[in-house]
Amino acid sequence: MLAGLVRELDPGRRFLPASASGPAFCADARDFGRGLHHDVHGPWLYAGSPGHYAFFNGDDALFRSETGTPGASRPGLLRALRGRCDAWPPTADNPYWTHRGSWWVPWEAVGESFGPWRRDEDELEQFARCSRFLQKESLRYSAEATRRRAPQASGFLVWMGNEPFPNNANTSVLEYDGMPKPAYYALKKAFAPLHVSARYDRTDYRTGDAFRAEIHLHAEYAEALHPAAGAVVRAAAFDLGGALLAEREFAAFPLPSGSAPLGAVAFAVPELAEPVFLLRLEAAALDGRTLAETTYLYTATNGSRAWEPLRSLPEAGAVTIRPASRSDREVLVSNQSSVAAVELWMEAEDEAGRPVRFADNGLTLLPGECRTVGWSGRSGRLSSLRAEGFNARAEYLGDHA
Numbered sequence: 001m002l003a004g005l006v007r008e009l010d011p012g013r014r015f016l017p018a019s020a021s022g023p024a025f026c027a028d029a030r031d032f033g034r035g036l037h038h039d040v041h042g043p044w045l046y047a048g049s050p051g052h053y054a055f056f057n058g059d060d061a062l063f064r065s066e067t068g069t070p071g072a073s074r075p076g077l078l079r080a081l082r083g084r085c086d087a088w089p090p091t092a093d094n095p096y097w098t099h100r101g102s103w104w105v106p107w108e109a110v111g112e113s114f115g116p117w118r119r120d121e122d123e124l125e126q127f128a129r130c131s132r133f134l135q136k137e138s139l140r141y142s143a144e145a146t147r148r149r150a151p152q153a154s155g156f157l158v159w160m161g162n163e164p165f166p167n168n169a170n171t172s173v174l175e176y177d178g179m180p181k182p183a184y185y186a187l188k189k190a191f192a193p194l195h196v197s198a199r200y201d202r203t204d205y206r207t208g209d210a211f212r213a214e215i216h217l218h219a220e221y222a223e224a225l226h227p228a229a230g231a232v233v234r235a236a237a238f239d240l241g242g243a244l245l246a247e248r249e250f251a252a253f254p255l256p257s258g259s260a261p262l263g264a265v266a267f268a269v270p271e272l273a274e275p276v277f278l279l280r281l282e283a284a285a286l287d288g289r290t291l292a293e294t295t296y297l298y299t300a301t302n303g304s305r306a307w308e309p310l311r312s313l314p315e316a317g318a319v320t321i322r323p324a325s326r327s328d329r330e331v332l333v334s335n336q337s338s339v340a341a342v343e344l345w346m347e348a349e350d351e352a353g354r355p356v357r358f359a360d361n362g363l364t365l366l367p368g369e370c371r372t373v374g375w376s377g378r379s380g381r382l383s384s385l386r387a388e389g390f391n392a393r394a395e396y397l398g399d400h401a
Contacts, residue, residue, distance in 0.1 A: 019065040032060045041066040044159070044171060046138035048113060049306040050202035056145035057199065061153060067142050068159040068171035070104035071135025071181050072128040074347070079124070081166050081176075088122040090168065101167035106131045115308040126311065129390065131169060132182045133307070133343060136362065137203075137297075139173070140186035144197040147190065148216050150259050158187060179355055182345065182362040193220045194255075194292045196233055196281045203298050204306040205269045211237070211298070212266040213279060215248075219255040230254050231283040231291055235265040240274040240313070240339050242367040252283075275300040275309040278340065278364060295364045297342070313391035316341040319365070321385055322397045328381060330374045331396070335365035341392035348385035348396070350377035363389075 006015045019039050024031060026042040040061045046052055046069050072078070078087050085096035091107045092098060098105065106127075110117070114130045117123060139158060146156040163172035173184040189195060198213040205211060215235050230253030237245040250262035265279070276299055283292040299309045316337035324330035335341045344363045348356045356377035363371055375382070385396030 027059060027061045029055055029058060032058050037061040039063045039065050041159075044068045044070070045109065046113070046134045049204045052138060053141060053201050053203070056142055057201065059145060059149070059153075061146075063154045064142075064146055064156045066157055066159040067139075069135045069138035069142075069183070070101075070106065070109075070131075070169050070171050071173075071183055072106055072131035072169040073163075073167070073175050074132075074179065074181075075125045075128045076347070077166075077175060077177065077179075078128065078168055088124050088127075089117070089119045090124075090127060091119065097168050100165075101170050104167070104169040104171065106169045110134065113305055113307045114311055115305050125388070129343070129345070129388075130307070130310070133310070133390075135171075135173075136182040136186045139183045140190055143187055143190040144195075144216075145199070147195075147218055148197065148199060148259050148261075177355070179347075180357065180361070182343070185361050189292070189294060192292065194218065194231075194283065196283045196292050196294055198235075198279060198281060198294070198296055200296075202306075204301045205298065206302050207269055207271045207300060209269045210266065211246075211269050212264055213296075214264045215250060215262045215281065216259055217250075217252050217256055217262055217283065218259045219252075219257065231285060233262055233281065233283045235279065235281050237265065237267065237277060237279050238340070238366060239270075239272050240276045240278075240342075242340065245270065245277060269300055272300050274314060274339065275302065275304075276313060276340075276342070278366075280366075297364065310342065310390045313342060314339050316389075316392040319344065319387070319392045319394040320397060321346070321387060321394050323382075324372050329376070330372050331382070331385065332370060332372055333363060333365065333387070333394075334370040335367060335392070337392070338367055339391070340367060341365045342390040344387050344389035344392050344394070346373075346385060346387040348375065348377075348382050351379040351381050351383045352377075353383065354378055356382065 020041040021039040024036045027037040027040045090097050092105050110130050143156050146153045160172050162174040163176045166176040195218040197216045200213045233250045236247040246267035248265045279296040281294045316339050318336040319341050320334050322332045324332045342364050356375045359374040387394040
């Protein structure tokens with residue numbers, strides 16, 4: 001409208017359009033390859049499997065200046081701010097959810113990927129976990145796919161960063177009180193100077209389907225990454241019990257300048273004891289130091305909704321969290337179960353009762369795997385820590401356990 005008014009009233013004036021400058025405001029898959037997507041906005045929803053992956057694999061936008069996906073706030077905050085309202089169900093006819101973010105009421109979106117939910121049975125904790133996972137999966141793939149197209153794609157801005165109003169669900173990656181959502185940690189990795197990513201077509205498979213993922217290494221500002229002059233990238237697929245399904249290694253010496261494809265890992269999806277498998281990508285220096293790591297989840301649905309199997313995984317019953325021996329600002333998370341602990345999310349307070357932030361969160365740990373995670377807070381010790389995932393929960397064992 002403003003551009004049209006300038007052309008009409010002051011035709012000699014140079015006019016620079018604001019974002020999105022188009023020519024199309026949002027990218028449309030039907031227009032890929034036509035040169036219509038320069039600076040674009042959207043989409044703001046996870047498009048499911050395979051739709052979301054097909055869209056971003058075919059995307060030709062030069063600059064994604066606003067792309068988002070909604071995710072629910074954590075259940076503790078949802079319950080703490082509800083007053084006399086009902087936190088369940090998260091539906092469009094619940095005033096608590098319409099007042100706190102009517103654009104992003106997640107009932108339908110979560111149901112499309114995870115299956116139906118009962119309105120008369122409060123499952124807020126599990127439901128919020130599913131909503132937050134969809135935001136993480138959606139934004140990570142959108143950002144990584146854009147980075148894989150560099151320099152043809154020049155940037156990606158997530159909408160949005162912080163939450164200025166206590167919406168129950170929104171596109172923010174930081175909650176109202178400043179706590180990160182799982183999507184925050186996925187984007188932290190996707191935007192890191194050194195990152196390793198996978199390009200795939202879908203997340204849901206049937207037994208016997210061909211799985212294929214192209215592996216890409218991203219190295220910006222390579223001179224700042226020394227002494228890591230190169231990297232060995234390992235791509236390994238595992239079932240939920242930790243059995244190796246496929247593996248490939250790639251050498252990248254020297255590190256690429258920008259983004260570079262390394263090759264692909266491919267296999268036929270076998271009949272699995274549990275309908276979930278994962279792909280672990282690790283980039284390591286010659287001395288063995290891990291430089292970057294990314295874990296992707298997939299399901300063998302055999303007809304169910306794409307992410308529905310995550311709701312009924314066998315329990316990983318031997319997950320522990322202890323203080324790390326080398327630092328009082330680190331914890332050691334260990335999974336001694338016979339199955340992987342999927343998307344373990346940690347929440348903690350320091351001795352002053354203030355929430356702390358972790359260097360990484362939303363962990364998926366294979367059987368027998370341990371991970372040391374740093375945390376930051378105002379006081380020197382943790383007073384409490386709780387962790388819960390799709391199939392695991394753990395309490396902090398403390399300094400004297």
